Amino acid sequence: MSKKNLTYIDFHTHRLAKEPGVEGIFNQIIGKESKGGFLHSAGIHPWYVTEDNLQLLKLLLTDHISQHDALAIGECGLDKICPTPMEVQKEAFLFQIDLAKQIRKPLIIHCVRAYQEVMHLLESQENQVPVVFHGFNKHRQLAHDLLNAGYYLSFGKSLFQERIQQVLASCPIDKIFLETDGEPFSVKELYHISAETLGIPVETLQRQIIQNYHAIIT
Numbered sequence: 001m002s003k004k005n006l007t008y009i010d011f012h013t014h015r016l017a018k019e020p021g022v023e024g025i026f027n028q029i030i031g032k033e034s035k036g037g038f039l040h041s042a043g044i045h046p047w048y049v050t051e052d053n054l055q056l057l058k059l060l061l062t063d064h065i066s067q068h069d070a071l072a073i074g075e076c077g078l079d080k081i082c083p084t085p086m087e088v089q090k091e092a093f094l095f096q097i098d099l100a101k102q103i104r105k106p107l108i109i110h111c112v113r114a115y116q117e118v119m120h121l122l123e124s125q126e127n128q129v130p131v132v133f134h135g136f137n138k139h140r141q142l143a144h145d146l147l148n149a150g151y152y153l154s155f156g157k158s159l160f161q162e163r164i165q166q167v168l169a170s171c172p173i174d175k176i177f178l179e180t181d182g183e184p185f186s187v188k189e190l191y192h193i194s195a196e197t198l199g200i201p202v203e204t205l206q207r208q209i210i211q212n213y214h215a216i217i218t
Contacts, residue, residue, distance in 0.1 A: 006206040009190055009213055012041075012075070012108060014039045014136045014182030023189055024180075027075055027108070030061045036068030041108050043074040043096055046089045047082050054088055058095055065103060071217050073100040074108030075134055078118050090121065097125045106130040106216045108154075115142060119149060130216035134183055140167045147175055152216065155179045159190050165197045173198060173208050174215075 003087040010024040016038070018024075026040040031048055035132065042064050042197055044057045076096040078089050100107045111118050115138075122131060131151040136143065137158035146153060154177035158164040168176065178190045 005205055007210060008188050008206060009177070009180060009209050010187040011132070011177035011179050011181035011209075011213075012156070013180055013187075015180070017101060019186060024187075025071060027182075028064075028070070029075075033058050034060065034064050034068075040068075040070055041072040041074050042068070042070040043076040044092045044107065044111060045075055046077060046079045046084050046092065049084055049088055049092045051085065051088050057092070061096070062099065065099070065105075067082065070105065071171065072106040072108050072132075073103075073111040074106075074132075076104075077110040078112070078114035078121075079110060080113040082112070085201060090117075093121060094125065094193060095117075097122065097127055100129045101125070101127065104129060106132060109133045110135075115146070119146075122149075132177060132216070134179060136167075137161075138167075140170050143167050147171060151175075152177060152212070154179045155190065155194070157183050157185070159193050159197075163187055166195065169195060169197050173200075173205065174212060177212060 008022045010022055012027055013024040014027055016026055028042040029045045029048055030042055044061055049057055073096050076093055111133060115185050132154050133146055133151060134154045135156045138155040152175050155168055156179045179188050179189055189207055191202050195205045
């Protein structure tokens with residue numbers, strides 16, 4: 001693969017705008033938007049689910065998946081600082097774990113202050129599909145706990161911090177992704193920061209993340 005043909009994969013974004021040389025995976029939040037025709041994931045976000053709309057969102061997600069070729073389920077997960085009751089969040093998350101298992105699609109995880117709970121639910125459901133924790137910005141020990149469980153980490157704007165660069169440097173590159181999460185910067189910046197941190201050429205990192213992408217997206 002020549003340099004000019006290498007793609008920068010933005011693993012998780014909320015922007016549909018195209019950037020030359022970048023392939024973005026758009027995150028659709030079920031109940032807020034539902035479209036096909038482009039690379040995307042689709043999920044029930046813990047911020048936007050309530051006791052009243054939970055059953056409807058389950059139906060909408062199931063219908064969306066049947067009509068559009070979503071690459072993954074998510075973002076989904078648990079968030080301890082949003083107002084959604086935890087039991088409602090857990091029911092939505094368990095539903096999506098089961099759906100991902102049925103259709104053999106990866107899970108993209110949104111997790112705020114609930115890593116042990118998320119890991120417990122994944123284990124309790126005997127999850128077998130690939131799992132990517134998006135926007136990872138925590139410490140090295142947690143990173144390695146997740147990696148040792150077989151999960152992937154996607155790093156975003158936190159990579160502008162030296163602390164997170166050090167976490168990245170400790171991770172195997174066959175378990176990482178890079179993302180903008182829709183923030184106003186180019187994912188190419190993250191590739192250059194990451195390549196410098198890892199001591200490898202940008203092109204090597206591009207090839208590896210493309211391989212990681214193909215390893216989880218079927």
